[in-house]
Amino acid sequence: MPPLARRLLLHALPRGARALHTPPTPTPGVLACRLASRAVVRFAGPEAARFLHSLLTNDLLSAFAASGAASPQRYAPTPNAPARGPAAPAYAALLTSQGRFLYDLFLYRPPPPSQMLDRTGSAPETGEAPEGDPQEVLADVDAAEVDDLVACFKRYRLRSKVEIDNVSENFACWQRFGHNVVHTDPSTQEPEAQSIGWGQGVDHAGESAAQGNGHGWQWLKDPRLDYLGYRGIFPADTIPPLVESDKEADERHYQLWRIENGVAEGSTEIPKGEAIPLEYNLAGLNAISFEKGCYIGQELIARTHHRGVIRKRLMPMKFVNENGQELEQAVTPGSEVVDEASGKKIGTVNTALGSRGMGLLRLEEALKPGSALRIGDNRDVRVHAIKPDWWPAEWTQVLQQQSAAA
Secondary structure, eight states: OOHHHHHHHHTOOBTTOSOSOOOOOSSOOOEEEEOTTEEEEEEESTTHHHHHHHHSSSOHHHHHHHHHHTSOOOOOOOTTOOSSOOOOOEEEEEEOTTSOEEEEEEEEOOOOGGGSBOTTSSSBSSSSOOSSSOSEEEEEEEGGGHHHHHHHHHHHHTTOSOEEEEOTTTEEEEEEESGGGOOOOSOOBOGGGGGSTTSSSOOHHHHHHHTTOTTOOOOEEOSSOGGGOEEEEEETTSOOTTOOGGGBBOHHHHHHHHHHHTOOOHHHHTTTTTOOTTTTTTTTTTOOOSSSOOOTTHHHHHHHHHHOOOOEEEEEEEEEOTTSOBOTTOOOTTOEEEETTTOOEEEEEEEEETTEEEEEEEHHHHTSTTOOEEETTEEEEEEEEOOOTTSOTHHHHHHHHHHHHO
């Protein structure tokens, strides 16, 4: 775990508190936050899944089919236990025709009534699940762009049998994250959830799911990276299970967690209409399928991918002074990152929070041993570029081999 994120978990504040840092407490905790930066859009109709599959970068039909097939049916007389396991969420992006980023989406397939329990909590409400594609998909999207996103998808709808609605008043997006929440089990569901709600225990939130609520709550593994934690869409008027009152954090804590891991989210951090998805590491975050058929912008993505070399990537960075001490709030998004030796610009800061940030940097200069980087318009701010632990080795090996050959 990145050191600042670990320190953050040791002394995180409840949601609504002012400061980002407070005196440490003895034990770290798992944090949860409601994502005000995200909204929920519903795609409903017999062609909802195929409609999204044809437009987005990921193979949604295979993802939904695989998650359903991997969940054996069960008829346990246990309150709040689903007749079938939850479908894993998928992460995908909508691109321009030139292959530039527009929107990112976390896509959930709500369990149909046939997979929910009846009012006794002992059997499926309507028996076997119907065959065919999902009739409804919920999408967790950038709240700042939700109106434009809905309008954009409606333009692509044409004669497809799908309705598209902003349902953010009814649903909210949440994230559970932190050191203790990480696990590498192949299951997509939050392990602690086995003890309440969808598991063996009984609570009021779980009872609503058992009584035929077609949107039964559940925490599911973040589809991007294991150690980002768990994500879910929940009714807007309820607090999700496993959220302790003293562990509900401000969303800035989650943003800092992502920044330290070099994971951008939304059109503010991934510039809309400009960003090349592979430079923003979307392939490594399970957002892009190179096996599926055509989608909008596929030609540029495929060409860039098969060329094999990405010379610029989004990287986390730390801002320090000449003595190595971290500098808080010293850098603004849009600042240039300069190689001190050559004076050349090697990248730009696109997100900054406290002493940390993310920016699109040229890998050759950013990862060069002994390189000295600084903020272009402030010589007193040094920049330490950090290669995230989750990066595949080949991302830097190919570049190193080409540099050696040159």
